[in-house]
Amino acid sequence: MAAKPSVPKGTRDFGPIEVSKRNYIIETIKSNFKKYGFQPIETPSFENYETLMGKYGEEGDRLIFKILNSGDYLSKVPEDQYVKRDSNQLIPFISEKALRYDLTVPFARYVVQHQNEIDFPFKRYQIQPVWRADRPQKGRFREFFQCDADVVGSNSLWQEVEFIQLYDDVFSSLGLEGCTIKINNRKILSGIAEIMGAQDKLIDFTVALDKLDKIGKEKVEAEMLSKGIGSQSIEKLTPLFNLSGDFSDKLDQLRKLLSISEIGIQGVNELAFIDGAFEKLNLKSSKLVLDVTLARGLNYYTGAIFEVSAPEGVQLGSIGGGGRYDxxxxxxxxxxxxxxxxxxxxxxxxxxxxxLDIFPITVTETTKVLFVNFGQKEAMKAMQAISLMRSNGISSELFPDDKKPNKQLAYADKRNIPYVILLGDEELKAGKYTLKIMKTGEQQTLTIEELIKVLK
Structure with a gap:
């Protein structure tokens, strides 16, 4: 007996309803990207190995899916490397390509490769799948889509302000009111590392700190100790966990804590500019919060960093994130x-x-009208009407087989088709159509012109 087919762990099939809901989200995000002046690009699903490796930190690099070379991929491995059986040492010999881990590094490669064709500042959006060899869990998959917007060629802080507005617009459009947009600055984290005396451990510090909401304070401190950050240095972090008040209050406290760090104060000033902008610019439904423990573990961030949390009551990790890379x-x-x-x-x-059960009902509607099939003659007339309705923008279809009408109505009900049209002998003689509203069972007999007017 053949084995039951399955998909790889961390991947999924999507049925018609799921695809319709996903497309609704994508189209909402895309329309806002366009509204803000972003232009679309696409890049290949896989990149050269050296394009991706070394850009995401040690942990990120481990999660990159490598692609074996075509043909006899072991033929180029030196004998002395082969006998060691060290997979990390073998990879450069057997793999020249890898699946993209995110859309940002491929975008950077795109900008450099096409720099003579681009007008700077360049605003691009990209909606494509990415792959990570992560441990699958709720909300975390090995294959997933990212919907990215980036601007390169400008260091203006107005870009940070605009991205916060973009987050707010998208989530408001989707009905996700009450999202929390958390912001920090990597320069502040650099200043903290400087005060701790751990400048040379900045990457280890930020990677560990980024796990605070996942593993808790004690385990974060234990990881820092294991990376060679001393206990006295870690004690200097305590004031950071106790910052209180609103955005500007926390900035005042940070100014005092980081007074001897030039780069730290620079980060505080950048956040102060953003905070000042939102004294006059209102967000529709999101909250902007300064979270000084927000680190985002990717090495390429250098300035403002963002992370968005879903509204209260939704048990998920972040639903968005990003930052500045100089x-x-x-x-x-x-x-x-x-x-x-x-x-x-x-x-x-x-x-x-x-x-939150807030998908609009109309999102999963595909066909608006189903014509019941009563036989060859009736089906021919129905197809003529269907062509006319489709040309008027009304999604319509004919049930392909002349089965019992009750079975055809049951099919329409299961597919959530809101209207059914009955075209039998009586209707043919009268030159009219019987429109049945599936939800109420109400029926009315109409001409084709009246039918189109009602359904539009």
Whole structure:
């Protein structure tokens, strides 16, 4: 007996209803991207191995899916490497490509490769799948879509302000009111590391701190100790966990804590600019919060960093995130090109809307009208009417087989088709159509012109 087919762990099939709901989210995000002046691009699903490796930190690099070379991929492995049986040492010999881990590094590669065709500042959006060899769990998959917007070629802080507005507009459009947009600045984290005497451990510090909401304070401190950050240094973090008050209050406290750190004060000033802008610019439904423990573990961030939490009552991780990167294109040879970008987590946004039960009913409607099939002659007349209705923008279809009408009505009911049209002998003689509203059972007999007018 053949084994039951399955999909790889961390991947999923999507049925018609799920695809319709996902498309609703994508179209909502895309329409807001366009409204803000972003232009679409697409990049390949896989990149050269060296394009991706070394850009995400040690942990991120481990999660990159490598693609084996075609043909006899072991033929190029030196004998001395082969006998060691060390997979990490073998990878450069057997894999030249890898599935993209995110859309940001491929975007940086795109900018460098096409720099002579681009007008800067360049505002791009990209909605495509990415892959991570992560442990699958609720809201975390190995294959998932990212919906990214980035601007490169400007270091203006107005970009940060605009991205916060974009987050707010998208989540308001989706009905996700009460989202929390958390913001911090990597320069502040650099200043904290400086005060701790752990400047040389900045990456280890931020990677550990980024796990605070997942593993808790004690385990974060234990990880820092294991990375060589001393207990006395860690004690200097305590004031950070006790910051209180609103955005400006926390900035005042940070100014005192970071007074001897030039880069730390620079980060505080950048956040103060953003806070000042939102004294006059109102957010529709989101809250902007300064979270000094927000780190985001990716190495390429250098300035403001963002993370968005779903509304209260939704048990999920972040549904969006991003930040500023001052020299990401520099890794590909194009220096001093500042950029900033944010990402929307499609899969988690889907789960949040599902948990709150706020998908519009119309999202899953595909066919508006089903014509019942009474036989060859009636079906021919129905097809003529269907062509006319489709040309008027009304989604219509004919049940393909002349089964019992009750079975055809049951099919329409299961598919949530709101209207059914009956075209039998009586209707043919009268030159009219009987329209049945499935929800109420109400029926009315109409001409084709009246039918189109009612359904439009």
């Amino acid at each position: 020299d990401l294109t520099g890794i590909f040879g194009l220096k001093d090109l500042s950029g900033i970008g944010i990402s929307f987590g499609l899969d988690r946004i889907y789960l949040a809307i599902e948990q």
